[in-house]
Amino acid sequence: xxxxxxxxxxxxxxxxxxxxxxxxxxxxxxxxxxxxxxxxxxxxxxxxxxxxxxxxxxxxxxxxxxxxxxxxxxxxxxxxxxxxxxxxxxxxxxxxxxxxxxxxxxxxxxxxxxxxxxxxxxxxxxxxxxxxxxxxxxxxxxxxxxxxxxxxxxxxxxxxxxxxxxxxxxxxxxxxxxxxxxxxxxxxxxxxxxxxxxxxxxxxxxxxxxxxxxxxxxxxxxxxxxxxxxxxxxxxxxxxxxxxxxxxxxxxxxxxxxxxxxxxxxxxxxxxxx
Numbered sequence: 001x002x003x004x005x006x007x008x009x010x011x012x013x014x015x016x017x018x019x020x021x022x023x024x025x026x027x028x029x030x031x032x033x034x035x036x037x038x039x040x041x042x043x044x045x046x047x048x049x050x051x052x053x054x055x056x057x058x059x060x061x062x063x064x065x066x067x068x069x070x071x072x073x074x075x076x077x078x079x080x081x082x083x084x085x086x087x088x089x090x091x092x093x094x095x096x097x098x099x100x101x102x103x104x105x106x107x108x109x110x111x112x113x114x115x116x117x118x119x120x121x122x123x124x125x126x127x128x129x130x131x132x133x134x135x136x137x138x139x140x141x142x143x144x145x146x147x148x149x150x151x152x153x154x155x156x157x158x159x160x161x162x163x164x165x166x167x168x169x170x171x172x173x174x175x176x177x178x179x180x181x182x183x184x185x186x187x188x189x190x191x192x193x194x195x196x197x198x199x200x201x202x203x204x205x206x207x208x209x210x211x212x213x214x215x216x217x218x219x220x221x222x223x224x225x226x227x228x229x230x231x232x233x234x235x236x237x238x239x240x241x242x243x244x245x246x247x248x249x250x251x252x253x254x255x256x257x258x259x260x261x262x263x264x265x266x267x268x269x270x271x272x273x274x
Contacts, residue, residue: 035201038264040186045258046177049251050170052160055134057143061153062127068103071126075101078151079130085146086132095133102127129156135163160249171207174256178205186262198263205258 063074079098086096108122130152134143144155162170183197190197 035261035263037198038195038266039201040189040197040262040264041260042182042185042189042262043257043259044178044182044185045255046174046179046181047253047255048170048174048177049253050162050166051251052162052249053135053166054161054163055137055140055249056131056159056161057134057140057147058129058131058156058159059144059147059152059154060127060129060156061151062125064106064123064125066123068124068126071124072101072103074151075126075128079128081150082130082147082152085150086143089134089139089143091133091135095135097131099129099131133161162252170252170254171256174207174254175205175258178256178258179203182258182260186260190262190264193264194266196265196267198265201261201263203258203260205256208255208257210253 061075061078063071063078065071065074083096083098087093103124103126106122106125107119110118110120112118130147132143134140140158147155182203186197
């Protein structure tokens with residue numbers, strides 16, 4: 001090995017410690033993690049920005065009655081009426097989720113003949129939360145309007161998330177870009193030192209989303225909008241119009257880092273191969 005190549009390999013350890021592309025030559029490691037031929041160890045990154053494709057609308061309704069069954073029936077009827085409307089939109093059935101129902105006693109306080117404060121049963125309160133997912137953001141206003149018209153008491157918040165398909169596609173795109181960048185970097189380094197880029201000895205990757213590593217498909221930071229509906233608005237169709245243009249979710253950035261070791265091939269007649 002000539003002095004130039006020895007100097008190059010001598011700097012490789014420092015370069016690797018700084019997490020930048022490094023060129024090295026060594027005997028195969030005992031564990032087989034490093035090749036026994038000249039190689040490049042590098043890290044490359046690929047990032048894409050995507051907009052969530054689902055709006056998640058959380059809403060709730062309730063009813064009061066002396067009879068728990070009567071209050072529950074009113075809530076069930078309201079949820080059923082809204083569900084019937086939502087089914088006409090043609091969305092997947094899993095996009096409508098009627099969550100747990102709560103039944104609780106309501107009390108009022110009075111003063112008895114002795115001047116003592118007395119708690120008295122007033123009625124039952126039955127409440128339920130409904131969540132729907134809307135892939136067409138232009139329908140958000142219509143969905144919230146119809147919810148209130150069918151008896152839903154409030155639209156609690158609107159958030160945004162990715163469907164499984166969109167999430168997987170964004171991850172794959174970032175990963176592909178990172179791999180393409182690693183190959184481009186490797187080729188540039190090999191060309192600079194008069195070598196041919198060999199095969200991939202090892203590769204690993206870590207994927208991130210803005211704010212941290214993506215460990216679960218629902219780990220995305222959500223942009224929430226509070227929308228508490230006034231009770232009287234439920235009967236005022238003119239007051240129900242909600243501008244869909246106001247629901248613009250933030251983009252999410254997917255980043256993929258790949259760590260790659262490429263082997264290097266030197267032409268037999270090259271100075272570096274001697």
